[in-house]
Amino acid sequence: MSHGSIIKVPFGPQHPALKEPENFLFEVDGEIVVDVKPRLGYNHRGIEKAFELRTYIQNIYLAERICGICSDAHTTCYTQAIEELLNVELPPRARYIRVIIAELERIHSHALWVGIAAHEIGFDTLFMYVWRDRETVLDLFEMISGNRIHYAMNTIGGVRRDIHAAMVPKIIKGLDFLEERLKYYLRIVQTEQTILKRTVGVGILKPKDAVNLCAVGPTLRASGIKNDVRSDDPYAAYDEIPFNVITHSGCDILSRTLVRCEEMLESIKIIRYALDSMPEGIIRVQVPKKVPQGEVVSRVEAPRGELIHYAKSNGTTKPERYKVRSPTLANIPALCKMLLGGYVADIPIVLAGIDPCFACMDRMAFVDIKQNKKWVWTMQQLRRKYAKE
Amino acid sequence: MEKENEIVEKLKDFLKENLVNVTIPKKRRIFVYIKKDALEEAMEYFVKDLKFKHLSTITGVDLGEEIEVIYHLSYKGSIMLSARLAVSKKNPNIPTITDLIPGAVLYEREVHDLLGVDFERHPDLSPLMLPEKWPKGVYPLRKEYQLKHLREITSEK
Numbered sequence: 001m002s003h004g005s006i007i008k009v010p011f012g013p014q015h016p017a018l019k020e021p022e023n024f025l026f027e028v029d030g031e032i033v034v035d036v037k038p039r040l041g042y043n044h045r046g047i048e049k050a051f052e053l054r055t056y057i058q059n060i061y062l063a064e065r066i067c068g069i070c071s072d073a074h075t076t077c078y079t080q081a082i083e084e085l086l087n088v089e090l091p092p093r094a095r096y097i098r099v100i101i102a103e104l105e106r107i108h109s110h111a112l113w114v115g116i117a118a119h120e121i122g123f124d125t126l127f128m129y130v131w132r133d134r135e136t137v138l139d140l141f142e143m144i145s146g147n148r149i150h151y152a153m154n155t156i157g158g159v160r161r162d163i164h165a166a167m168v169p170k171i172i173k174g175l176d177f178l179e180e181r182l183k184y185y186l187r188i189v190q191t192e193q194t195i196l197k198r199t200v201g202v203g204i205l206k207p208k209d210a211v212n213l214c215a216v217g218p219t220l221r222a223s224g225i226k227n228d229v230r231s232d233d234p235y236a237a238y239d240e241i242p243f244n245v246i247t248h249s250g251c252d253i254l255s256r257t258l259v260r261c262e263e264m265l266e267s268i269k270i271i272r273y274a275l276d277s278m279p280e281g282i283i284r285v286q287v288p289k290k291v292p293q294g295e296v297v298s299r300v301e302a303p304r305g306e307l308i309h310y311a312k313s314n315g316t317t318k319p320e321r322y323k324v325r326s327p328t329l330a331n332i333p334a335l336c337k338m339l340l341g342g343y344v345a346d347i348p349i350v351l352a353g354i355d356p357c358f359a360c361m362d363r364m365a366f367v368d369i370k371q372n373k374k375w376v377w378t379m380q381q382l383r384r385k386y387a388k389e
Numbered sequence: 390m391e392k393e394n395e396i397v398e399k400l401k402d403f404l405k406e407n408l409v410n411v412t413i414p415k416k417r418r419i420f421v422y423i424k425k426d427a428l429e430e431a432m433e434y435f436v437k438d439l440k441f442k443h444l445s446t447i448t449g450v451d452l453g454e455e456i457e458v459i460y461h462l463s464y465k466g467s468i469m470l471s472a473r474l475a476v477s478k479k480n481p482n483i484p485t486i487t488d489l490i491p492g493a494v495l496y497e498r499e500v501h502d503l504l505g506v507d508f509e510r511h512p513d514l515s516p517l518m519l520p521e522k523w524p525k526g527v528y529p530l531r532k533e534y535q536l537k538h539l540r541e542i543t544s545e546k
Contacts, residue, residue: 040495046539048503053536077523082417213445214492227443233417241528280428297418297461297469299445305528308445308461310471325496333492 006034011347013042013180017068022356023168024339024347031343036336037346040329056082056291057320064150064323067357069112072105073302074309074324080235081298081311085291094158095237096278100152100171101144102236102300103267103274107178108137110260110267111302113355114185119259120349121198126188133181136174143167167367168275173270183267186261189254199253203338209389214333216327217305218263219354222256224249229301240277243270253353260355285366289317302327304355328357393419393468396439403434417468425474425483432472432486435462441470444486445494449504451532454483456504475505478531485511503530 013021021042027035035288047066051059063078064071076098082089111134118126138148145151145161153159163171189195204217210223222225228245230238230332246262248255291313305327314320331354338350393413400411400421407427412420422429435441439509441462450457450477459473476483485508486493497508500516508514516523531537 007493039517041520044518046529049536049539180535211442214490229466233469272395295420296414299469306445306466309446309462310446310459312450321448321450323446323448329495330445330492331497334493372541 005029007022009344013039015269020357024343024351026099026168026339026347028344031345033342033344033347034337036046036339038332038336040332048354049325051319053318054137055317056289056319059322060155061152064152067326068149068304069109069357070105070304070307072101073307075152076102076236077298077300077302077307078310078311080300081296081309082291083287084296084298084314085311086156086287086293088157088285088287089156090236091239091282091285092279092281093162093281095158097163097283099238099241099274100153100163100271100278101151101159103196104137104140105305106267107264108134108141109355110264111137111265113260113303113352114189114257117349117352119193120352121195123192123194124187126195128179130185133178136178140174142192143170149378152358153298155284157287158282160284163275163278163285163372169273172272175271179268182261182264184266186258189261195257196254198346200250201259202253203256203342203353204251205334205338207249209337210251210334213333213337214330215305216330217301217303217355218256218259219305219331219334221245221247223251227306229299229306233299235298235300237274239347241270241273241274256353286331289316291317291319293329304328304357305330327358328354365377390416393417393428396464399439406487407431419470420469421470423472423474425476428474429486432460432489435470435472438488439470439518443494444490444496445469447478447493447500449475449500449506449530451504451530453532454478456506458483458506467507477512478505481506481507483507484509487506487511494515502528503537504528505531505537512530 006029009026009028011024011026013023022040025037026033049061053064061077063074066074069257111130115127115130141151142148144151144163146168153161182242205223207223207225210220210225226245226247231245243266246259246266247290248258293313293315295312300307307327310323310327311319312321335354339347342350396419397411397413401408404423407424409422409424414420424535438487443463443465443466445461445463448459455475455477456540457473457475459471462470462472483506487499494530495517499513500506501514502516502518524542527534527542
């Protein structure tokens with residue numbers, strides 16, 4: 001219903017969807033969104049500049065910290081870029097371990113998303129259950145790497161930790177539990193009215209728009225377009241592992257949910273296959289510290305879609321230029337399209353629908369101005385601060 | 390590599406003297422260097438004729454006197470074509486490609502913010518990544534701005 005006058009409504013920067021900062025300025029006519037202007041950058045940390053000032057080894061840890069959810073996707077993309085510049089062949093076992101970690105990460109990231117999406121539509125029971133089960137993956141990560149989120153598994157020339165034979169039965173047990181739960185959640189998503197009423201026909205992104213606006217990942221695949229870096233431009237051991245690229249053609253939030261739910265089940269199959277056929281041998285090779293002059297484009301299918309890094313080296317121990325484009329940035333134009341013509345009440349779930357990760361997206365320029373002084377804290381000051389809290 | 394070679398041959402035929410050089414560093418990767426003035430017709434050819442429909446991102450690189458702008462396009466999500474050109478820092482103007490690829494809108498703004506390339510006819514080049522009060526003409530990813538300059542700017546109230 002039109003009220004004949006347009007009202008501007010700011011949304012954010014405090015937590016418009018996930019617990020991360022982002023600002024959207026909406027123009028609404030009654031209940032209908034007629035214009036959207038995104039404003040990014042609240043999470044700028046100057047990471048691209050920081051890459052130029054650090055050595056290739058230090059940059060592994062910097063890449064890990066671009067994002068707190070898909071940390072492994074960023075280091076995979078970074079290390080394979082530098083390996084290509086160095087012309088290093090990865091040991092076969094390391095390639096399989098990278099796949100296993102990447103798929104475990106996809107499960108935990110998608111599970112996190114399903115929880116958030118459920119929360120956005122007021123279905124908090126599902127949110128609690130999914131997040132409880134997600135702990136299984138985090139426990140597996142802790143067993144393999146010692147950490148729940150920043151696993152720090154990748155290094156230039158391989159991986160830092162092996163998956164020992166004793167771990168395999170535990171991983172399989174965790175996957176069996178997850179598979180049963182995820183099948184149950186998939187059934188709920190397909191049949192439960194609480195979900196269907198809020199997701200069917202909401203946040204429409206037509207295939208043509210998805211292509212023109214260069215959408216990526218589950219957002220693109222939920223508009224029926226079969227693009228996945230793992231199968232189109234295989235890296236690690238994906239060219240040796242059979243798997244399906246999941247697509248749905250509903251173009252709405254329900255399709256995006258189904259794509260992610262089914263991808264988790266697909267990830268379980270990939271991990272089982274990889275554990276089964278993982279070759280024996282070394283897990284990393286030694287690499288030189290200086291990287292010869294060159295440039296490379298490296299791509300990975302992160303949980304949120306195509307992740308692309310560009311590296312240019314100048315023959316020293318530090319890169320000349322390092323560029324990161326995370327999948328969330330690629331999906332922002334598509335997101336604005338989805339919101340247009342929709343209801344104000346659907347904004348949160350549509351926003352959450354692309355699974356935005358603002359920390360990833362806002363990596364480059366400079367800092368949070370007001371927080372600037374805190375940035376140059378010493379370790380000692382940091383310890384004191386956290387000891388008090 | 391058959392498909393890659395085929396694309397390179399087509400590029401050579403179409404671009405002629407506007408092509409500076411082209412390389413295939415590995416499977417599914419093509420780098421092509423074009424002349425600045427040929428940008429619009431080259432992009433139209435890549436997107437419409439060669440079906441490089443997906444723009445992954447635009448990278449800006451500071452070369453000293455010039456800024457290199459690289460368009461990372463992909464064909465069916467698989468073959469990456471990185472088309473590049475150089476603009477002088479004194480006059481960093483190139484036409485926008487947003488009318489051809491609407492998805493380029495934020496990538497162009499990002500390069501504008503951080504490296505100061507002006508995309509002519511772009512619908513909105515207001516700051517995207519940098520704060521509102523960021524001084525005009527300071528482009529943090531240019532090499533002449535060192536960390537200490539940027540720290541001075543961010544600590545000013």
